[in-house]
Amino acid sequence: MRKWLIFFGIVHWAVFGFLIYYFLFVLEISWVWVLIGILIYVLFFIFVLVRIIRHYYHFPIPSFMTRIIDNPLRRKFVQKPDLIAERMGLKDGMTVVEIGPGKGSYTKAVAKRILPNGKVYAVDISEKVIENLKKRIEKEDITNIIPKIDDAYNFTFADESVDRVFAIACLPEIPEPVKVLRECRRILKPDGLVCLSELFIDPDYPRRKTEKRWASEAQLELKQEFGNWVSYQLNFGKKSKSNNEKIILND
Numbered sequence: 477m478r479k480w481l482i483f484f485g486i487v488h489w490a491v492f493g494f495l496i497y498y499f500l501f502v503l504e505i506s507w508v509w510v511l512i513g514i515l516i517y518v519l520f521f522i523f524v525l526v527r528i529i530r531h532y533y534h535f536p537i538p539s540f541m542t543r544i545i546d547n548p549l550r551r552k553f554v555q556k557p558d559l560i561a562e563r564m565g566l567k568d569g570m571t572v573v574e575i576g577p578g579k580g581s582y583t584k585a586v587a588k589r590i591l592p593n594g595k596v597y598a599v600d601i602s603e604k605v606i607e608n609l610k611k612r613i614e615k616e617d618i619t620n621i622i623p624k625i626d627d628a629y630n631f632t633f634a635d636e637s638v639d640r641v642f643a644i645a646c647l648p649e650i651p652e653p654v655k656v657l658r659e660c661r662r663i664l665k666p667d668g669l670v671c672l673s674e675l676f677i678d679p680d681y682p683r684r685k686t687e688k689r690w691a692s693e694a695q696l697e698l699k700q701e702f703g704n705w706v707s708y709q710l711n712f713g714k715k716s717k718s719n720n721e722k723i724i725l726n727d
């Protein structure tokens with residue numbers, strides 16, 4: 477296997493080198509276009525490599541990466557915090573839990589929609605992420621975001637106590653997503669929603685169908701879906717009683 481990998485690596489980069497030579501000196505394409513092509517290809521290569529590595533080894537994303545992931549381009553064009561929050565059907569006074577808040581852009585978009593009485597608990601297992609978020613909201617004087625170290629496998633929230641649970645480009649990073657969704661279901665009020673949004677360039681990006689299967693295994697049913705393959709959002713609620721009965725009968 478190792479020998480094949482080395483062989484494939486050498487052939488791959490040799491073909492890559494030859495193509496650069498061919499585009500530059502035979503087709504005489506401008507070096508600017510060739511450079512752009514190289515950049516796009518190298519980014520694609522890194523994306524595939526990271527996906528392969530993460531398929532075998534699951535490790536949490538280091539906290540400094542949250543600053544890179546949450547960038548102005550993403551917020552302005554692909555995964556817009558206000559749009560995601562708008563699709564969550566938020567109201568004043570709601571209790572919301574966010575898993576993996578990162579820099580807090582999505583947390584803030586949600587927090588302002590549930591004012592003056594609502595609260596967002598931004599939970600993460602990483603102390604660094606929570607510390608950084610605390611500093612940020614203190615600076616901005618936001619009082620209805622509560623950053624908290626908590627494990628999505630075993631939340632400290634009571635049963636049926638939360639109106640919304642949301643996770644943006646986060647659930648597929650956690651090795652046992654169905655276990656997390658079962659825990660989300662436990663803390664969710666009967667009419668609550670679990671809102672998930674994914675982004676294609678995320679190395680852990682799952683297809684919609686995969687995320688729907690995870691949710692169904694956790695006894696959640698799809699209520700609404702938005703977006704396209706680049707970025708989508710799925711809102712799930714608890715499976716209705718009749719569906720649960722059907723599932724038990726089918727078992």
Ligand SMILES: C[S@@+](CC[C@H](N)C(=O)[O-])C[C@H]1O[C@@H](n2cnc3c(N)ncnc32)[C@H](O)[C@@H]1O
Pocket residue numbers: 536537542545546575576577578579599600601602605626627628629643644645646649650
């Ligand atoms: C990819 S980052 C989230 C990115 C962020 N939502 C954004 O859009 O910028 C995923 C986060 O999930 C956190 N995480 C991983 N496993 C977790 C668990 N079991 N419970 C809570 N948080 C977890 C990681 O520490 C990490 O900060």
